[in-house]
Amino acid sequence: xxxxxxxxxxxxxxxxxxxxxxxxxxxxxxxxxxxxxxxxxxxxxxxxxxxxxxxxxxxxxxxxxxxxxxxxxxxxxxxxxxxxxxxxxxxxxxxxxxxxxxxxxxxxxxxxxxxxxxxxxxxxxxxxxxxxxxxxxxxxxxxxxxxxxxxxxxxxxxxxxxxxxxxxxxxxxxxxxxxxxxxxxxxxxxxxxxxxxxxxxxxxxxxxxxxxxxxxxxxxxxxxxxxxxxxxxxxxxxxxxxxxxxxxxxxxxxxxxxxxxxxxxxxxxxxxxxxxxxxxxxxxxxxxxxxxxxxxxxxxxxxxxxxxxxxxxxxxxxxxxxxxxxxxxxxxxxxxxxxxxxxxxxxxxxx
Amino acid sequence: xxxxxxxxxxxxxxxxxxxxxxxxxxxxxxxxxxxxxxxxxxxxxxxxxxxxxxxxxxxxxxxxxxxxxxxxxxxxxxxxxxxxxxxxxxxxxxxxxxxxxxxxxxxxxxxxxxxxxxxxxxxxxxxxxxxxxxxxxxxxxxxxxxxxxxxxxxxxxxxxxxxxxxxxxxxxxxxxxxxxxxxxxxxxxxxxxxxxxxxxxxxxxxxxxxxxxxxxxxxxxxxxxxxxxxxxxxxxxxxxxxxxxxxxxxxxxxxxxxxxxxxxxxxxxxxxxxxxxxxxxxxxxxxxxx
Numbered sequence: 288x289x290x291x292x293x294x295x296x297x298x299x300x301x302x303x304x305x306x307x308x309x310x311x312x313x314x315x316x317x318x319x320x321x322x323x324x325x326x327x328x329x330x331x332x333x334x335x336x337x338x339x340x341x342x343x344x345x346x347x348x349x350x351x352x353x354x355x356x357x358x359x360x361x362x363x364x365x366x367x368x369x370x371x372x373x374x375x376x377x378x379x380x381x382x383x384x385x386x387x388x389x390x391x392x393x394x395x396x397x398x399x400x401x402x403x404x405x406x407x408x409x410x411x412x413x414x415x416x417x418x419x420x421x422x423x424x425x426x427x428x429x430x431x432x433x434x435x436x437x438x439x440x441x442x443x444x445x446x447x448x449x450x451x452x453x454x455x456x457x458x459x460x461x462x463x464x465x466x467x468x469x470x471x472x473x474x475x476x477x478x479x480x481x482x483x484x485x486x487x488x489x490x491x492x493x494x495x496x497x498x499x500x501x502x503x504x505x506x507x508x509x510x511x512x513x514x515x516x517x518x519x520x521x522x523x524x525x526x527x528x529x530x531x532x533x534x535x536x537x538x539x540x541x542x543x544x545x546x547x548x549x550x551x552x553x554x555x556x557x558x559x560x561x562x563x564x565x566x567x568x569x570x571x572x573x574x575x576x577x578x579x580x581x582x583x584x585x586x587x588x589x590x591x592x593x594x595x596x597x598x599x600x601x602x603x604x605x606x607x608x609x610x611x612x613x614x615x616x617x618x619x620x621x622x623x624x625x626x627x628x629x630x631x632x633x634x635x636x637x638x
Numbered sequence: 639x640x641x642x643x644x645x646x647x648x649x650x651x652x653x654x655x656x657x658x659x660x661x662x663x664x665x666x667x668x669x670x671x672x673x674x675x676x677x678x679x680x681x682x683x684x685x686x687x688x689x690x691x692x693x694x695x696x697x698x699x700x701x702x703x704x705x706x707x708x709x710x711x712x713x714x715x716x717x718x719x720x721x722x723x724x725x726x727x728x729x730x731x732x733x734x735x736x737x738x739x740x741x742x743x744x745x746x747x748x749x750x751x752x753x754x755x756x757x758x759x760x761x762x763x764x765x766x767x768x769x770x771x772x773x774x775x776x777x778x779x780x781x782x783x784x785x786x787x788x789x790x791x792x793x794x795x796x797x798x799x800x801x802x803x804x805x806x807x808x809x810x811x812x813x814x815x816x817x818x819x820x821x822x823x824x825x826x827x828x829x830x831x832x833x834x835x836x837x838x839x840x841x842x843x844x845x846x847x848x849x850x851x852x853x854x855x856x857x858x859x860x861x862x863x864x865x866x867x868x869x870x871x872x873x874x875x876x877x878x879x880x881x882x883x884x885x886x887x888x889x890x891x892x893x894x895x896x897x898x899x900x901x902x903x904x905x906x907x908x909x910x911x912x913x914x915x916x917x918x919x920x921x922x923x924x925x926x927x928x
Contacts, residue, residue, distance in 0.1 A: 421675070425867065428860075428907060584750070589742070589747055592742040
């Protein structure tokens, strides 16, 4: 076909679709090392180190769950504290009242949060965009006020979980908490990353880019959003269970506090919304700043809010997004790349 | 029976305050498509500014409005020009997140500056004066003032939108920002004016809130949620619907409080959810083109 050849004088080399980058292969090794480090913490580190690691890991999981919902699902929520609170109160209901092993209750919290999220999404999805965001917040307030009216769950002043948690021997409890937190922190990254690289992830990124266009090519937009909401709720529920396993006292005002959402939102915005790496970077910045500004009290949140607004104005893709724009690194590549088989990477950007 | 009438009367007067909260929120949404998460915190900020004006000048809370309204309106203008204008786009979420950040800043800033102590704007005799109604009922003068303020504000806004050049510019910028700019509406200025109007209403809401009940820095978010619920219950885009939404919410809360003090706010939330479940367009819907 000489005519065809003339039209495209430089036919591409034999090529393959790759799903990894050099950074992702290095990242996999690094992640394996970090995972081993976290799992071994109970054997060699101070209790305070372990507590810090636990908090960092569950905060990372929260940020990943919010990023999945808002950054990929396009559903900005100010109400994920609802599922966190439900997770905490699962611990009250199952362990304190029924004597279930606390670790089992933490795992059950995921199921409870997911089961309650299902009817809630049917109701709230009638609202869109910013209205959905405020609607989720109202829903969290509904549960905060409702639980405050149930004396059996401690009412408005809350209840101590000490007697429920003390059934586990101290050493076992500390180690189990670290391992659960590790499971959550690493698991959240792995789940979000895995989801995004799957067929489901393709649908999700399509929805993120244009809801109307993806609907028109047959993506079941409502169903995908529904499942994203459920997964995110389950993740937040797990975190809630774990948080109150470590805090030993729960009250509706603390468990359903909007401050949880503020933490998630600020971390994801500062780190980079709509990337797997962003929440990791954001979590590190969050804890770094907290150590620096520990003496400032309420001012710390003012600084964090101002930083988030500054990032929204100057670098809407967050710290990681700006880095990617400049250096084209992808530790968690969710896009497919065309690579020529002679080993050179295609000139196409690795998107 | 008298008890029921009394409860509903209280609910109406509480609802009038909520309608006023909601009006400020819907001005910003109507013109800029901006859902201002910091709305409630700005209301509380206005209460604190009034407190400061009263301390400095020795006037009562209502006269302090002469200073608080211009201060808040100016703040609104600058906020829109300097910050919000930069994040407004077809995607409403960046602006939403920025106002969320603003909310956290205002709330914690107030906490740091003014402490967590509860305050009240002392309105002297106005706070306790009441009118006797036939049938042994009594109605406070203050709630009547609140109701009057709500009605007057909504009426004036309707006049502003319907019969003035500024109002026409608001509507033009709301319907089609690009085309409005083409025919010579200075969009940035008009948006900033709309935010100034919204914050003027916020100033009035904040002062009335402070006279009506105690306040502290943490009160903002719940005021935002009441305003939001009033807008959705009433039906988006309808000004008088917002008034009806506020009143519905107020009556629901008053009845809830009467049954059990712990159930007041919850009852309001449940009415909101019921409307969302059974009549998602709100009680008095009006499309924006009508």
